[in-house]
Amino acid sequence: MRQLVLQVLTEQKTAIxxxxxxxxxxxADKATLYRTLKTFEEHQLIHxxxxxxGSLRYALCEDFCTCEPExxxxxxxxxxxxxxxxMKDLPVPQPDLPNGFEFSSANFVVKGICSNCxx
Amino acid sequence: MRQLVLQVLTEQKTAIxxxxxxxxxxxADKATLYRTLKTFEEHQLIHxxxxxxGSLRYALCEDFCTCEPExxxxxxxxxxxxxxxxMKDLPVPQPDLPNGFEFSSANFVVKGICSNCxx
DNA sequence: AAAACTTTTGCAACCGAGTTGCAAACTTAC
DNA sequence: GTAAGTTTGCAACTCGGTTGCAAAAGTTTT
Numbered sequence: 001m002r003q004l005v006l007q008v009l010t011e012q013k014t015a016i017x018x019x020x021x022x023x024x025x026x027x028a029d030k031a032t033l034y035r036t037l038k039t040f041e042e043h044q045l046i047h048x049x050x051x052x053x054g055s056l057r058y059a060l061c062e063d064f065c066t067c068e069p070e071x072x073x074x075x076x077x078x079x080x081x082x083x084x085x086x087m088k089d090l091p092v093p094q095p096d097l098p099n100g101f102e103f104s105s106a107n108f109v110v111k112g113i114c115s116n117c118x119x
Numbered sequence: 120m121r122q123l124v125l126q127v128l129t130e131q132k133t134a135i136x137x138x139x140x141x142x143x144x145x146x147a148d149k150a151t152l153y154r155t156l157k158t159f160e161e162h163q164l165i166h167x168x169x170x171x172x173g174s175l176r177y178a179l180c181e182d183f184c185t186c187e188p189e190x191x192x193x194x195x196x197x198x199x200x201x202x203x204x205x206m207k208d209l210p211v212p213q214p215d216l217p218n219g220f221e222f223s224s225a226n227f228v229v230k231g232i233c234s235n236c237x238x
Numbered sequence: 239a240a241a242a243c244t245t246t247t248g249c250a251a252c253c254g255a256g257t258t259g260c261a262a263a264c265t266t267a268c
Numbered sequence: 269g270t271a272a273g274t275t276t277g278c279a280a281c282t283c284g285g286t287t288g289c290a291a292a293a294g295t296t297t298t
Contacts, residue, residue: 001276019255029277034256036275052169052226054285055255074214079223090214095193095206100234104198107171108227115219120247138284148248153285155246173256174284 001028005036006045014083015049015057015075051077051084051109059086072106078114085114120147124155125164133202134168134176134194170196170203170228178205191225197233204233 040046074090193209
């Protein structure tokens with residue numbers, strides 16, 4: 001099962017949500033897929049994005065990604081097709097927080113129209 | 120009802136979620152509060168933040184806020200107390216998107232420990 | 239002030255994403 | 269082959285959000 005999920009993930013060009021993953025299989029149980037994603041995430045194989053669609057989306061991490069703040073990248077969520085892209089070349093800036101606030105992670109999602117829908 | 124909700128909102132130092140708002144009242148119905156927030160949001164009195172807590176949070180907009188991209192600010196979500204702060208002084212940077220991608224909005228949430236929990 | 243109409247509210251039901259307990263199926267080790 | 273550990277599937281449940289509908293409250297018209 002995990003191997004199959006991994007395969008689907010590698011084939012994806014955009015981040016996938018649990019419900020979408022369910023549909024890809026029709027056979028596997030939601031709970032299994034859910035736990036698979038959690039396991040992958042724990043082992044830093046994938047990262048999760050809160051794109052505001054109501055469901056978390058997941059995408060493969062880069063090789064050697066340690067999921068540290070410096071490695072975070074911007075995500076783009078298309079208002080039209082709903083796809084969520086990993087902008088791996090766009091690092092998340094670390095803003096100057098006020099005194100006493102400690103940065104540990106960040107979620108930066110840009111919304112708009114993707115190049116595919118724009119055409 | 121709306122007046123009461125507005126009052127609660129002005130008293131808040133951090134963004135509030137629908138379930139939290141419900142608790143503040145004990146009397147009013149979820150649906151009423153829900154619709155109130157939606158109405159406020161439509162009229163750009165408040166803005167919503169997806170802080171990844173599983174529930175949307177709302178906070179009052181600044182006077183004359185038009186909710187345009189340039190007016191967006193960073194939000195900070197504390198991992199300890201769960202509060203979500205509006206960093207009104209920190210504008211959301213507009214990253215250089217690849218060709219064909221059109222920016223329309225953004226959600227930038229920094230996570231970590233807030234100054235209050237740090238003490 | 240009553241009638242007609244509009245708006246707001248409360249209830250109940252529902253949906254969808256995520257999550258968990260538990261027992262069955264499967265692996266691996268001995 | 270049996271015991272121990274792991275993975276899977278089912279079912280049930282939680283929780284935030286959302287909607288239809290009818291009652292209540294508020295407005296306007298006459």
